Amino acid sequence: MSTVAIHDVTKVYDDETVIDKFNAEIKDGEFITLLGPSGCGKTTLLRMIAGFRKPTSGTISIDGRVVSGEGIFVPPELRGIGMVFQTYAVWPHMNVFDNVAYPLKIQKMKKDEIKVKVDAILDVVHLRQYEERMPSQLSGGQQQRVALGRALVAEPKLLLLDEPLSNLDAKLRESMRYEIKEIQKKLGITVIYVTHDQVEAMTMSDRVFLINNGIVQQIGTPLEIYRSPVNQFVANFVGKTNFLKGAVKNEYIELHDTAQKVPYTGDMTGNVVLTLRPENIKIVQEQADLSGIIQTMYYLGNENDCRIDLGGSILRVISDPHTFDNLKLGQKINLKIEDMIVFKDEGNDDQYKILT
Amino acid sequence: MNQQSSEGKQKFYFDFKWIIIFCIVSFLLIFQVLPLLYLIFRSVYIDGHFSVSGFKSIYTYALNWTCLKTTLITATLTMIFGVVLSFPLAWLVGRTNLYGKKLFRTIFVMTYMVPPYVGAMAWLRLLNPTVGTMNVVLQNIFHLSKCPLNIYSVGGIVWVLTTFYYPYAFITISRAMEKMDPSLEEASRISGASPLKTLFTITIPLTLPSIIAAALLVFVASASAYGIPSIIGAPGQIYTVTTRIVDYVQIGNAEGLTHAICLAVFLMVVALGILYISNFVVGKKEYITVSGKSTHPSIIDLGKWRVPLTILVSLFAVIVVVIPFWTILTTSITTNMGKHAFAPHNLTWKYWKIIFSRKSIIQSFKNSITMALAAATFGMLVSIIMAWLLKRTEAKGRKIPDFLITVGSGTPSVVIALALIMTMTGKFGINIYNTVAIMVIAYMIKYMMMGMRTVVSAFTQISPSLEEAAQISGAGWVRRLKDIILPLISPSVVAGWFLIFMPCFYELTMSTLLYSTNTKTLGVDLFTYQTYHSQQTASALAAAILFIVIVLDSILNKLTKGRFSI
Numbered sequence: 001m002s003t004v005a006i007h008d009v010t011k012v013y014d015d016e017t018v019i020d021k022f023n024a025e026i027k028d029g030e031f032i033t034l035l036g037p038s039g040c041g042k043t044t045l046l047r048m049i050a051g052f053r054k055p056t057s058g059t060i061s062i063d064g065r066v067v068s069g070e071g072i073f074v075p076p077e078l079r080g081i082g083m084v085f086q087t088y089a090v091w092p093h094m095n096v097f098d099n100v101a102y103p104l105k106i107q108k109m110k111k112d113e114i115k116v117k118v119d120a121i122l123d124v125v126h127l128r129q130y131e132e133r134m135p136s137q138l139s140g141g142q143q144q145r146v147a148l149g150r151a152l153v154a155e156p157k158l159l160l161l162d163e164p165l166s167n168l169d170a171k172l173r174e175s176m177r178y179e180i181k182e183i184q185k186k187l188g189i190t191v192i193y194v195t196h197d198q199v200e201a202m203t204m205s206d207r208v209f210l211i212n213n214g215i216v217q218q219i220g221t222p223l224e225i226y227r228s229p230v231n232q233f234v235a236n237f238v239g240k241t242n243f244l245k246g247a248v249k250n251e252y253i254e255l256h257d258t259a260q261k262v263p264y265t266g267d268m269t270g271n272v273v274l275t276l277r278p279e280n281i282k283i284v285q286e287q288a289d290l291s292g293i294i295q296t297m298y299y300l301g302n303e304n305d306c307r308i309d310l311g312g313s314i315l316r317v318i319s320d321p322h323t324f325d326n327l328k329l330g331q332k333i334n335l336k337i338e339d340m341i342v343f344k345d346e347g348n349d350d351q352y353k354i355l356t
Numbered sequence: 357m358n359q360q361s362s363e364g365k366q367k368f369y370f371d372f373k374w375i376i377i378f379c380i381v382s383f384l385l386i387f388q389v390l391p392l393l394y395l396i397f398r399s400v401y402i403d404g405h406f407s408v409s410g411f412k413s414i415y416t417y418a419l420n421w422t423c424l425k426t427t428l429i430t431a432t433l434t435m436i437f438g439v440v441l442s443f444p445l446a447w448l449v450g451r452t453n454l455y456g457k458k459l460f461r462t463i464f465v466m467t468y469m470v471p472p473y474v475g476a477m478a479w480l481r482l483l484n485p486t487v488g489t490m491n492v493v494l495q496n497i498f499h500l501s502k503c504p505l506n507i508y509s510v511g512g513i514v515w516v517l518t519t520f521y522y523p524y525a526f527i528t529i530s531r532a533m534e535k536m537d538p539s540l541e542e543a544s545r546i547s548g549a550s551p552l553k554t555l556f557t558i559t560i561p562l563t564l565p566s567i568i569a570a571a572l573l574v575f576v577a578s579a580s581a582y583g584i585p586s587i588i589g590a591p592g593q594i595y596t597v598t599t600r601i602v603d604y605v606q607i608g609n610a611e612g613l614t615h616a617i618c619l620a621v622f623l624m625v626v627a628l629g630i631l632y633i634s635n636f637v638v639g640k641k642e643y644i645t646v647s648g649k650s651t652h653p654s655i656i657d658l659g660k661w662r663v664p665l666t667i668l669v670s671l672f673a674v675i676v677v678v679i680p681f682w683t684i685l686t687t688s689i690t691t692n693m694g695k696h697a698f699a700p701h702n703l704t705w706k707y708w709k710i711i712f713s714r715k716s717i718i719q720s721f722k723n724s725i726t727m728a729l730a731a732a733t734f735g736m737l738v739s740i741i742m743a744w745l746l747k748r749t750e751a752k753g754r755k756i757p758d759f760l761i762t763v764g765s766g767t768p769s770v771v772i773a774l775a776l777i778m779t780m781t782g783k784f785g786i787n788i789y790n791t792v793a794i795m796v797i798a799y800m801i802k803y804m805m806m807g808m809r810t811v812v813s814a815f816t817q818i819s820p821s822l823e824e825a826a827q828i829s830g831a832g833w834v835r836r837l838k839d840i841i842l843p844l845i846s847p848s849v850v851a852g853w854f855l856i857f858m859p860c861f862y863e864l865t866m867s868t869l870l871y872s873t874n875t876k877t878l879g880v881d882l883f884t885y886q887t888y889h890s891q892q893t894a895s896a897l898a899a900a901i902l903f904i905v906i907v908l909d910s911i912l913n914k915l916t917k918g919r920f921s922i
Contacts, residue, residue, distance in 0.1 A: 052824060076827045083828045089821035093843045102839075103829035150829065 002063035002157035002190055003028050004049065009058030011044055011214075018044050019214045022058070026192070031184055033193045033201040036211035037237070042194045045211075046160055049192065050083055051076035063157050077106075082151030083160040086167070088143045090135045090150075096122070097131040099146050103154040117153055124183060125149045141172045148180070152187070159184070161193045165200065177203055198238045202226070210234055232343055235275050242281075242315050244274040245345060253342070257312035262289050262337065271345035278305075278318040280339040283327070288336035290315070299324045308335065373833060377745060380738050384760045387797050390784070391775030392624070392767070398778060399621040402614055410618035420615060423600040424622075429510060430596060431579040434517040438574040439567060441518070441672075442525035447555070448669060450533045452656045455666040461530075463673045468523035470905055471862040471879065473583030474898045475520045477886055478680035480588065481687050481895075483507035489683065508592035516584050519676045521577045525570035532566030533559075551656045572634040576627045580768035582865040583879075587886060597623050598770045598865070605774060605869060616774060624771045631766040681902065688896035707896040717881055717897065724878040727792060728860035731799035732807075735856045736849055738800070739807035744841070747815035748823065758808065765805030769865035772798055777869060790872035798870055799860040806859075807852035814848035847916045854912040862901050 004026040011019040019041045026032050034042040047053045049060055051067065051074060059069035062081070067074040082103075091099055097118060104114045122128040125145040135143055144164060151159060161180070165173045181204045184191050195201055201208050202222040210217045210225060210233075218230045229235035232243065246253040248269050252261040255274070262274065281290075283306075292308040292315060299305075304324040308315045317335065327333065402410050414420045448454045449461050467475065482490040483505045491503035498504070506512065540562065544554040560567075585596040595603070597619050604616035658665055691704045711717050742757040764772070776798055781789040788794040822844070826836045842849075864879035871880050878901060886894035 050824075050828060052827075076824070077830045077832055079828075081828060083825070085821040085825060087819055087821050089819065089825035091822055091825070091840060102826065102831075106830035106835065147825075150825070154829070 004158060004190065004192065005059075005061040005064075006045075006049070007059045007061075009045070009048065009055045009060060011041070011048065011053070012056045017214055019048075019055075022216060024209065024219070026190060029188045029190055031181070031191045031193065031204055031206045033195060033205040033208045034211060035195060035198060035201040035208050035237075037196055040211045041214040042196075042211050043162055046162055046192060046194045049158075050081060050160055051079050080154075080156055081158045081160060082154065082156035084144075084147045084151050084162065084164045086163045088140075088147040088164075088167075090138075090143045090146050092135050095132055095134050096127060096138070096146050099135070100131075100149045100153050102150065107154065118149075121149045121153045124152070124186075125179075140168055141176065144168065144176060145179075148183070152183070152189070157190065159189050159191045161191065163195055165195075165197070173200075180204065202238070208238075210237060212237075229275075229341065232273060232275065235341060235343075240278050240316065240318070242276045242278065244276065244313060244315075245271070246274055247271050255310075255313070258310040259312075260290055260310060262340075264342070266342055268342055268344060271347075273343045273345050275341040275343060276315070276337060277339070278316045280337065281315070281317045281319075282336045282338060283317065283319050283323055284334050284336045286334065288334045290335040290337070292333065292335065294327055294329050294331050294333060297324055297327065297329065308333070376741060380741060381757055383738075384757060384764075386786075387776070387780075388760060388764055388801050391779040392771070394779050395617055395624075395771070395775040396621050398614075399618045410614050411622070413615060414618055414622060417615065419595070419600065420619060423595040423597050423619075426510060426594060427579055427596040427598075430513050430517060430585070431575050433514045434521060434578040435571050435575040437514070437518045438522040438525045438578075439529075439571045441522050442529050442570065443560075443567060445669065445672075446526055446529040446533055447559070448665060450530050451559075452658050452665075453662065454658065454669065455662065456670075460669060460673060463677050464526050465523055466677055467520050468527070469858065469909060470902055471583065471864065471882075471898070472516075472520040472581060473587055473864055473879070473883065473886075474684060474902060475516050475680055476584045476587035477687075477891070477894060477898060478683040479507055479512070479516050479519075481683050481891070482679065483512065490679070507588060508594075510594060513585050513588050513594065513596075516588060517578045517581060519680070520584065521574050521581070524573045524577055528570035528573060529563065529566055532563045536562060569634045572630050576630050576766070579623065580627055580770070582770060582868075583883070587883070590887065598768065601770050601774065602865075602868060605777070617778070620768075620771045620774050623768050627768055628763060628766050684895050684899050684902065687892055688899050690892055707890070707892040710893055711896045711900060716876070717878075720876045720878050720881045723792075723875055724861050727796050727799065727875075727877065728857045728863075730792075730796045731803065731860045732853045732857040734796070735800045735804040736807045736811075736853050739804060739811050739852060740845070740849065743808060743811040743815055744837075747812060748820065758812070761804050761808050764801040765803065767802070769798075769802055769863075770869070772801055773866040773869035789870075790875070792875055795867065795870050795875055795877075798866040799856075799863060802863075802866065803856045803859050806855035810848040810852035810855065811845060814845040818844050851912060851916050854908060858905055858908060862905065 004024070006022055006024040006026075009019060009022045010017065022045060024032075034045060036042050044053060048055050048068065049062075054073060055068060060067055061069075062079060066072050067079055091102075094102070100121060101114050101118045104117060109117075118131075119128065122131055125148050127142065127145050127149060130138065130142065135146070138146065147164070164180075165176055168176060177200055193200070193204065205222060207219060207221055208225050209219050212233050218225055218234045220228075225234060225238050229238070235241050236243075244255050245257070246255040246262075248254075248264060249261075251264060253264045253272060253274050254261045290310060292310040294306060295309045295314065296307040297304055299321065302321060304319050304321050306317045306319060306323075306327075308317055315335070399410050400406055400408065414424060445460075445464060449457050449464070454460070480488075482488050484491065485503055485506040485508065488503060488505070488507065491505055494500070494505070495503050507515075536559075541554050541558055544558045545551070549557065579596075580598065581596075582598040582602065585594070586599045586602070589595060589599055601616045601619050601623075604612035604619075688707055689703050689705060691702050691706075739761075742761065745751060745754045746758050776794055777789070780786055780794055788797075818841075823836050823840055826840045831839065862879055863877065864883055867877040867880045868883065871877060878897065882894050882897045882901070885891075885897065
């Protein structure tokens with residue numbers, strides 16, 4: 001259990017700056033997620049914390065002790081960290097027990113002590129009955145849990161996970177998410193988790209570091225990131241969004257592409273981007289903020305995912321599944337905005353495009 | 357954990373590793389780079405001053421010019437025939453429903469793993485212009501006045517070279533066809549093209565880079581060959597560059613040596629130049645067809661051609677593989693070479709008895725085994741460490757040893773031996789002439805590549821995260837090597853060891869130039885008996901060598917569960 005301090009860490013490959021002055025203070029027992037699209041630098045950062053890569057500049061400290069910095073570099077085998085790799089990296093020539101016991105063997109622990117600890121961890125990851133099996137006889141999910149057990153058995157200060165669930169199918173991913181979180185809560189271990197899946201980030205993290213192109217976009221709890229995104233990239237990456245460009249005029253935002261306007265009481269002026277989450281737009285009977293014609297409806301069972309033609313722009317609205325029965329394609333409807341976020345229009349759309 | 361001492365320990369491992377690497381790189385520099393550079397130097401520094409007279413004499417001096425022409429002709433023809441034979445064979449065996457594909461694949465690769473000079477010996481017996489067994493059969497079948505074919509000709513050399521070097525092309529083209537994304541051909545079929553049209557418009561253009569690479573490989577192998585041109589060419593005074601070089605060296609005077617050096621440097625530049633082109637230029641294009649998924653290519657139905665083609669291919673297999681091997685066996689038990697092979701009074705075991713009892717032959721056998729063993733073991737040690745350096749570190753210059761080892765394998769054997777003779781006989785302070793050491797070193801330089809290739813391939817297939825997981829679990833460099841790396845690469849290590857051992861065991865070219873009375877090898881013995889004493893004894897020896905090689909190859913196959921064999 002420990003803290004992690006990352007101070008001004010930069011990584012440059014040839015001419016490319018992959019990580020740009022990353023700063024973070026991670027508290028003891030926190031579950032932190034590094035979230036971002038492929039190529040944003042999150043895995044590079046994780047591997048620098050693990051010690052497989054040296055930062056170009058900056059300091060990394062674990063539990064108050066500098067592991068990477070000016071003139072100091074502690075190699076991975078001496079950092080006391082547990083790590084789960086994306087490909088599990090379960091050794092094919094050792095059975096489950098030997099795989100999990102390996103870190104303890106390195107520490108030259110006594111055989112009976114090893115047995116006790118390994119059995120305990122195998123119970124935690126529900127693999128006790130498979131301890132004699134070889135990895136080739138295990139399923140993906142089981143191999144995943146072997147990797148997890150091995151990472152935890154030496155009671156490390158810090159647990160790193162590099163997209164551990166990306167190779168599993170959807171249902172298994174859901175149950176593993178839950179299991180990993182439960183284990184973390186039970187052991188109280190500090191976790192840094194890397195993923196591009198926002199659902200994982202939202203459900204498991206205490207705090208999320210959202211990264212794009214090597215630069216941290218926002219740090220916050222899942223709630224803060226979702227409800228108060230600091231820029232268009234964050235708004236678009238986590239959750240679904242509609243972006244409508246317009247200009248502030250007389251307490252309204254006049255939309256550029258359609259001849260409609262929306263009441264606005266905020267401070268911004270000039271060109272803005274009105275950001276609306278599909279679930280925050282309600283279809284109502286009476287006159288409201290916006291109106292449009294129903295173009296398409298996708299029935300998903302628990303929701304009705306609609307595309308509404310505002311006369312120039314298409315708006316995505318997610319509404320109650322029962323509206324699917326009540327509404328017809330081509331019908332004119334009114335829309336009430338429950339919650340909105342407004343950003344200044346900087347002119348560059350690239351800001352929120354997810355670059356890979 | 358005491359931070360101070362742990363980090364101190366870490367430093368110790370770090371230094372130890374680099375000392376080993378330094379030793380290996382020095383070895384390559386001293387015994388490979390230096391000799392070759394010196395050879396190049398001596399080719400332009402003649403009689404105390406720089407001049408190109410040495411190279412000029414390559415085309416002005418009649419002896420040199422003829423052998424050069426002959427080499428170019430034989431190598432080019434072998435290349436053409438080799439590819440023209442290999443492509444259809446590779447296609448038939450790899451992509452159609454020919455009968456007995458697995459068997460054919462094994463048979464066609466067989467000539468790749470046996471000493472080429474064995475083939476030369478066999479065909480001498482078969483196509484001797486007056487009493488060759490096949491010649492006599494053909495004469496009788498077609499009612500000719502005399503034997504139709506003469507092995508003692510350029511054509512004879514080309515024929516035997518083709519039968520022994522076409523497998524290089526066969527293996528290369530087969531591999532490319534297997535790796536090709538089958539959906540590329542399937543798209544053509546769906547669009548209405550027949551299998552034959554697909555072959556010509558899709559398959560061939562897409563595998564063209566590999567075909568070119570295969571052709572160049574055969575060209576270089578034929579141009580660098582010594583055993584076949586020397587056994588077949590000598591009686592008819594037909595010389596190639598390699599045989600001429602050996603001649604010059606054995607004559608021993610200064611002028612001859614200069615000729616030898618210039619020819620050698622020329623051959624080396626040509627060989628390495630072609631291999632560079634082949635790897636670099638052609639290699640890039642191969643990426644287009646390699647698919648990520650390992651799907652099996654679709655099998656083409658030969659329909660009514662199935663049986664005829666199978667018969668044709670079988671005929672080829674019989675002529676190229678079965679008959680020569682059979683001839684070796686029968687020659688070894690024949691008393692009188694001029695008379696009919698299977699007449700009862702003409703059979704004898706005396707030659708087999710000779711090879712098992714004659715002291716000099718047994719000594720040669722011991723020498724061959726010892727030196728091949730040494731070359732394979734040291735070669736594998738070097739390969740493992742250099743492959744790890746290449747694939748698992750970010751060290752600057754990690755590609756250099758790999759490059760040097762590759763160059764070594766592409767350098768003609770004659771050139772390696774000559775370079776070592778020029779430099780390792782006391783000139784630079786090291787004199788290992790007439791020792792076991794010089795021969796083992798020559799073998800290593802030529803054949804280490806086989807070991808490198810298998811181990812590098814193993815490292816490529818084993819994810820680095822397996823090592824990283826061990827590292828994160830606390831294991832240092834030596835521990836990781838012992839627990840994770842070595843167990844996982846051991847099949848490749850075993851395979852590589854055998855792949856180095858076998859060619860070293862029966863090696864001829866370098867042994868001919870470097871041997872002394874105490875270090876004679878089986879290859880040299882065989883050559884001597886064939887050329888000077890008794891073809892039957894030579895055949896018995898050849899049969900014995902063949903037998904050993906086949907046994908070793910099946911052991912290799914079993915040990916590595918069929919994943920590696922030549």
